[in-house]
Amino acid sequence: MPAPYTGRCGCGAVTATIRGEPVGVRQCWCRQCQQAAAGGPTNNAMFLFADIELAGQLSERRTPAASGNTLSQFFCPQCGTPVYGQSSARRHMGSFRLGFLDEGHGLRPDMAIWLDDAPDWAVIDPALQQFGRQPPPPAAKG
Amino acid sequence: MTHTGQCFCGQVRFTVDADPVGSRACWCRDCQRIASGSATINVLFAEDAVAFTGAITTIERVADSGNTVERGFCPKCGSQLYSKTLKPAGLPMRIRAGTLDNPELMPPQSVIWVDSAPGWAVLDPKLPHHAKGPDSPILNRGT
Numbered sequence: 001m002p003a004p005y006t007g008r009c010g011c012g013a014v015t016a017t018i019r020g021e022p023v024g025v026r027q028c029w030c031r032q033c034q035q036a037a038a039g040g041p042t043n044n045a046m047f048l049f050a051d052i053e054l055a056g057q058l059s060e061r062r063t064p065a066a067s068g069n070t071l072s073q074f075f076c077p078q079c080g081t082p083v084y085g086q087s088s089a090r091r092h093m094g095s096f097r098l099g100f101l102d103e104g105h106g107l108r109p110d111m112a113i114w115l116d117d118a119p120d121w122a123v124i125d126p127a128l129q130q131f132g133r134q135p136p137p138p139a140a141k142g
Numbered sequence: 143m144t145h146t147g148q149c150f151c152g153q154v155r156f157t158v159d160a161d162p163v164g165s166r167a168c169w170c171r172d173c174q175r176i177a178s179g180s181a182t183i184n185v186l187f188a189e190d191a192v193a194f195t196g197a198i199t200t201i202e203r204v205a206d207s208g209n210t211v212e213r214g215f216c217p218k219c220g221s222q223l224y225s226k227t228l229k230p231a232g233l234p235m236r237i238r239a240g241t242l243d244n245p246e247l248m249p250p251q252s253v254i255w256v257d258s259a260p261g262w263a264v265l266d267p268k269l270p271h272h273a274k275g276p277d278s279p280i281l282n283r284g285t
Contacts, residue, residue, distance in 0.1 A: 010175050011201065027180075035150040038176060038222040039183030039239030040167070061151060061219040073150075073220060079201045080215030080222060082178045098179025098260075103171075108262035119239075121249035123264045 003051070005107075007100040009081035013056045016083075016096070020051030023093065023138045025107050029122060030114035032063065036073060036082060037097075041118070044085065044095035045107050046138055052094065058083060067134075090137070111135060147242040149221035153196045156223075156241075160191035163234050165248040166276065167269075169259035170206045176213065176222050181259070184236035185248050189226060192235055198223060206255065207275045209233075256281060 007016040022045035033042040059077040062070050070088040075081060084094040098107060112124050116132040124130065145158040164186040173182040198214045205211040210229040215222050223241055227233040239245045253265050254272045265271055271282040 010172060010203075032150055033178070034240035034245060035148075036219065036221050037178040037180055037240060038173070039241075039245060040177055040180030043179030059217070059220065063150075075215075075220030077199070077217065079176075080199065080213070080220050081175050082220055099175040099177055100179075108260065119245045119249070121246070121266075123266045125262065125264045 005045075005105050006102045007083075007096065008102065009056075009076040009079055009083065009100060011076065011079035011081075013078045014058060014076045014081070014083055014100075015055050016100070017053045018047050018051055018096070019053075020048055022047050022096075022107060024111065025098070025109050026095070026135075027109035027112045027128065028114055029112065029118040031117045032071075033114070034117070034119075041112070041122075042082070042085070042095075043098040043109050045098060045101070046093055046095050048093055050092070054083075093138075145242060145244070145247060147237065149196075149216035149219055149223060149241055151216065151219035151221070153218045154194060154198055154216045154221070154223060155196060156192060156194045156237075158187050158192050158237070160188050162187055162248045165239070165250050166252045166254055167250040168254050169263060170255035171258050172203070172205060173255070174258070174260075176215075179260075181253070181263070182222070182225075182236075183239035183245075183250060184225070185239050185242060186234035186236055189235040192224070192237065194223070202228065206258070252276065252284075254278075 005018040027041045029041045058074040082097045084096045111129040113131045148155045167181040169181045199217040226235045270284040
């Protein structure tokens with residue numbers, strides 16, 4: 001399904017409308033993502049904020065990354081649904097969690113990253129482009 | 143044997159003074175929402191063996207199963223910590239595998255709610271797949 005995409009958290013306090021296509025969709029197995037995402041990977045569609053209308057209060061957790069950048073995870077303070085992640089190096093872009101988007105979006109991961117951190121029981125789609133750690137940044141768009 | 147775990151930011155920590163009684167991946171729609179699009183990976187323990195420290199926010203709702211379920215997460219970092227069934231009583235508590243210091247403690251033994259998994263989900267063919275909850279029909283008995 002092409003844009004617009006819509007999203008809502010589990011309790012409905014946070015909603016979004018996204019009027020553009022993602023730059024990429026990545027599945028991330030880094031240890032921090034497993035901790036935040038109940039044991040599996042996060043699945044993230046990278047959208048430009050210029051395309052996004054977001055409503056509702058969010059909580060933010062900031063973490064320093066090895067690169068020197070700051071990573072922020074935004075989630076609904078009422079139900080804990082993860083909404084998006086963002087790097088200080090790419091403030092124009094947000095990595096929206098596929099679970100936050102409403103049904104029928106049709107998006108799927110095209111790349112699996114940080115596989116060095118994945119547990120032995122992880123099952124990874126062999127058709128995905130795979131990286132042990134951080135891949136190159138997505139190509140600029142528009 | 144004592145098992146330990148914590149959230150992403152370390153505000154919540156826990157110990158479990160028992161070994162797990164099961165482990166499964168859950169693709170219900172509620173789980174995909176809180177697990178950033180994935181299944182939740184849940185390691186099951188007797189509830190009275192689990193002890194948390196730190197502030198936890200809880201949300202209660204009727205799950206796809208019809209059970210009343212409480213889910214807990216860290217209010218500072220949003221990490222999903224557990225779910226437990228309030229009604230009916232007596233079911234094991236589900237600790238999210240990502241918060242265990244050893245996420246390999248018990249690999250998933252079954253996959254549940256595969257009816258609502260997205261088309262791109264990769265389901266381990268070695269495990270039994272249940273259409274809905276753990277008592278629902280098995281679509282694939284695994285190997």
